[in-house]
Amino acid sequence: MKKIELFxxxxxxxxVLANLNIKNTPIPxxxxxxxxxxxxxNPKAFxxxxxxxxxxxxxxxxxALIGIPLLAKIGEKQLTIKDFSTRKITFEVTDHSYQEQxxxxxxxxxxxxxxxxxxxxxxxxxxxxxxxxxxxxxxTFIKDTTFMRPTSGITTSPFGxxxxxxxxxxxxxxxxxxxxxxxxxxxxxxxGKVIVSDEFFFNGNAVFVDHGQGLIxxxxxxxxxxxxxxxxxxxxxxxxxxGQTGRSTGPHLHFGIYLNQTVINPNLLINHEI
Numbered sequence: 001m002k003k004i005e006l007f008x009x010x011x012x013x014x015x016v017l018a019n020l021n022i023k024n025t026p027i028p029x030x031x032x033x034x035x036x037x038x039x040x041x042n043p044k045a046f047x048x049x050x051x052x053x054x055x056x057x058x059x060x061x062x063x064a065l066i067g068i069p070l071l072a073k074i075g076e077k078q079l080t081i082k083d084f085s086t087r088k089i090t091f092e093v094t095d096h097s098y099q100e101q102x103x104x105x106x107x108x109x110x111x112x113x114x115x116x117x118x119x120x121x122x123x124x125x126x127x128x129x130x131x132x133x134x135x136x137x138x139x140t141f142i143k144d145t146t147f148m149r150p151t152s153g154i155t156t157s158p159f160g161x162x163x164x165x166x167x168x169x170x171x172x173x174x175x176x177x178x179x180x181x182x183x184x185x186x187x188x189x190x191x192g193k194v195i196v197s198d199e200f201f202f203n204g205n206a207v208f209v210d211h212g213q214g215l216i217x218x219x220x221x222x223x224x225x226x227x228x229x230x231x232x233x234x235x236x237x238x239x240x241x242x243g244q245t246g247r248s249t250g251p252h253l254h255f256g257i258y259l260n261q262t263v264i265n266p267n268l269l270i271n272h273e274i
Contacts, residue, residue: 019055019056019057019063019145020053020055020065020145020146020269021145021146022065022268022269023268025265025268026066026068026091026092026093026094027068027093027094027095027096028068028069028070028071028072028074028093028095028096028160029068029069029070029096029098029159029160029172029263029264029265030068030096030264030265030268031065031066031067031068031259031264031268032064032065032066032068032077032091032093033063033064033065033066034063034064034066034079034089034091035057035061035062035063036062036063036064036079036081036089037060037061037062038060038062038081038083038084039060039083039084040083040084043062043081043082043083044081044082044083045064045079045080045081045082046079046080046082047064047066047077047078047079047080047260049080050214050260050261051137051213051214051260052064052065052066052067052079052213052214052259052260053065053066053213053214053215053259053260054213064079064081065259066079066091066259066260067258067259067260067261067262067263067264068093068262068264069262069263070160070172070174070263071172072093073093074093074094074095075092075093076090076091076092076093077090077091077092077093078090078091079091098159098160098161098162098172099158099161099162115201119201122201123201123202126200126201129196129198129200130196130200130203133195133196133208133216134216134258134261135261136195136208136210136214136216137213137214138193138210138212138213139212139213140193140210140212140213141212141213142190142191142192142211142212142215143191144190144191144211144235146190146269146270147189147190147217147235147257147266147269147270148187148189148190148235148236148270149178149189149270150178150186150187150188150189150217150219150253150255151178151180151184151185151186151187151242151253151255152178152180152184153178153179153180153184153252153253154178154179155176155177155178155179156177156178156179156252157173157176157177158173158176159173159174159175159176159265159266159267160172160173160265161173174256174263175218175220175254175255175256175257175263175266176254176255176256176265176266176267177252177253177254177255178242178252178253178255179250179251179252180242180251180252180253181242181251182223182241182242182243182244182251183223183224183241183242183243184241184242185238185240185241185242186219186222186238186239186240186241186242186253187235187236187237187238187239188209188217188233188234188235188236188237188239189209189217189235189255189257189266189269189270190209190211190217190235191211191232191233191234191235192209192210192211192212192217192232192233193209193210193230193231193232193233194207194208194209194210194227194228194229194230194231194232194233194239195208195209195210195216195229196208196229197225197227197228197229197231198225199225199245200246201246202246202247203220203221203245203246203247203254204220204221204222204243204244204245204246204247204248205220205221205222205223205224205225205240205243205245205246206218206219206220206221206222206225206246207219207222207225207227207239207240209233209239214258214259214260214261215257215258215259216257216258216259217255217256217257217258217266218254218255218256218257218258219239219240219253219254219255220246220253220254220255220256221242221243221244221245221246221248221251221252221253221254222240222241222242222243222245222253223240223241223242223243223244223245223251224240224241224243225239225240226238226239226240226241227239227240257269
């Protein structure tokens with residue numbers, strides 16, 4: 001299939017799209033599903049001034065899918081709708097607790113706990129690249145209504161764990177870790193366009209895929225990257241192989257999903273549950 005034909009297959013007009021079937025899980029690291037109604041053909045929705053994913057259910061019925069930050073405070077939040085005017089819709093974020101995980105790094109891996117000046121210079125150079133990828137918001141829509149597991153293997157580290165490296169508190173775990181042998185194929189969880197395929201200090205070999213409207217999947221610690229930036233891929237395509245590059249204590253895939261620049265539990269798109 002020619003590249004332009006594949007692009008048309010993956011990125012379809014909103015009017016012919018089936019919708020993502022997402023359970024309303026308005027917790028830190030979850031997805032708030034907010035219904036709204038409008039006669040506007042292309043309404044926009046914003047959370048904390050960041051555009052969010054919208055989908056047309058039927059007639060005047062629309063939904064906004066809002067990624068809730070892991071460190072969000074519980075309580076009332078507001079979604080802004082812009083159609084013929086600007087209006088606010090209130091929704092509630094409820095509490096959810098995540099377990100702790102303590103990890104020991106030794107030998108050469110200690111550099112990931114206290115990077116030296118050269119490492120810090122590299123980290124600073126890489127931050128804008130990663131930030132730009134996470135902030136991608138394209139006016140495209142994918143045809144896939146569900147996401148698939150990118151690889152087989154048990155989940156060794158669930159989403160949201162409060163992490164401690166050598167006793168030092170770090171950010172909560174922002175994805176799912178799947179155990180696997182080095183060289184095991186990693187597949188695209190859904191169709192989209194590769195926006196990053198590169199090697200980074202913490203992430204090692206990493207691939208970012210844009211699925212449209214701020215929905216981004218990431219594949220980290222790869223041994224090999226099999227796709228290039230700008231490449232249009234479909235669900236199930238091989239995009240890399242499992243490895244242990246970057247800050248990794250063993251071969252595995254770190255799989256993450258961003259929605260409106262916010263990490264969410266990938267299981268909400270794969271299994272529709274926490």
